[in-house]
Amino acid sequence: MTQTVEPAHPAYAIPAALRGPDWRNPYAHIPPLDVFAWSADKNGCGFYRTQLPMQGLAALGYATHHATRLPQPVRHNRDVIVIGQRVCDPNPSIMWQQLASEGRHLIYEVDDDLFTVDHRSPAAHQYYGRPEVRDNIRRNIEVATAATVTTEPLADIVRQWNPNVHVIPNAVPDWLIDHQVPQPDDGTITIGWGGSATHGMDWDHTGQQIRRLLQREPSTVLHCIGNDYGALLKAPHRRFTPWQQSVEDYYRAIDYTIGVIPLLPHLFNVAKSAIKATEAAALGIPVVASAVRPYEDFVQDGTTGYLVRRDHEWASALRALIHEPDMRTEMGLAAREQARRYTLSAIAPLWEKALTA
Structure with a gap:
């Protein structure tokens, strides 16, 4: 503090x-x-x-x-x-x-x-x-x-x-909607996550499912930003980017093809916001997320990403997005359109209302 x-x-x-x-x-x-x-x-x-x-x-x-x-x-x-x-x-x-x-x-x-x-x-x-x-x-x-x-x-x-x-709700800067995420031209599929060291319980619960998927899909790489859960998992293909100097720099470090958002069903997590999905949506990135309250309220299952309710669904959802590029594109566009409701210009009036109510 x-x-x-x-x-x-x-x-x-x-x-x-x-x-x-x-x-x-x-x-x-x-x-x-x-x-x-x-x-x-x-x-x-x-x-x-x-x-x-x-x-x-x-x-x-x-x-x-x-x-x-x-x-x-x-x-x-x-x-x-x-x-x-x-x-x-x-x-x-x-x-x-x-x-x-x-x-x-x-x-x-x-x-x-x-x-x-x-x-x-x-x-x-x-x-x-x-x-x-x-x-x-x-x-x-x-x-x-x-x-x-x-x-x-x-x-x-x-x-x-x-x-x-x-x-x-948490908002994202308006410019993020128009930011283009860099993608490699060698066919690599980057599965990405960004966050702090407070998500140990989430990765403990789900990490091995993601690790096995990475082992079976040689074209994939896990990119963690902020905290290196890929190293803790001993993921076979991984990259790590430390926290950046600013949130804007963090946005620009995101190069995911697909976002993963593991979240343990826990009282603390039930009250959390869907900011990781909001960030990904603004960047046109489909996500695979735990079906826990924040993401149940935000991710449109099968339209802007997938919600996972059972362990084996991590692999099936990720595999579908890995091998169907047209679906990835379609979901990313739908996610970006949804994210327009969560830009700063859209959310700022709610802050004004809080000042005056």
Whole structure:
């Protein structure tokens, strides 16, 4: 967790050599704001739930800013709406409660069920399993004006503490719809996945099915981005790309022919969003995904990809897409058309509604 409260900066803390016309105001670079998003991190979650929404609201005419620190001008300007992403550390929670006591317009943003993090994600499980952290989450949701979440199952959880919950799906940048994924001209079929090290339980459950398919299909290669589950599986044909400097760079590293999205039926996963399928759809990539709630709600089985309900279906679904290029193309086009409903310009009005409802 990197979310912090920014301390007051005395004027004498600014070196004389750096003092410009407004040197007495160390926040002169921050324009007057309508909305400030207090990000919990600078990773994918921060991008999808604070950075990208602020871009969408800016396109609608709002003055926006986002950072992992709460700047003093935002702290003292009662007109600024503050969106707090997963505020739960001690000092940020104290500040959140103080802002609430002043009658500030606060929106609590959360995109995961933080009360059911699996032990196979040890760092997150250890942190969010702490009673004081869970208590802070509950209290901070309770005092917020509203809350925003990614899915309806997650909304049902958050409504225990605040009835004013807005379900806002993750969006992708509009330009992604027109981005062309590079494909090799040697007949290689790239089966791809991207994500963090928190998906161990998903690959433990499904990985061997994918590994056997790779063994039987010599034209295939498994490309993992972010965390190298291919190496853990000892997949026979594999490539690995580490996390990129930005989410945009991550998009450009995607060269999948087919996307795979294993997801274990687990309470934590039921409340997750379908962002991996949304990314693939925007890029025109058909997917084979576990038939778990996020993907049941997004993937149109047999039209934009396949949903897997039994272990043996991984091989049959992947084999069909490997050997039928026309079907791959048709499914990719249908997926891309579906993804237009999840672009930033399409989803931004939902963020605006959350600000005003």
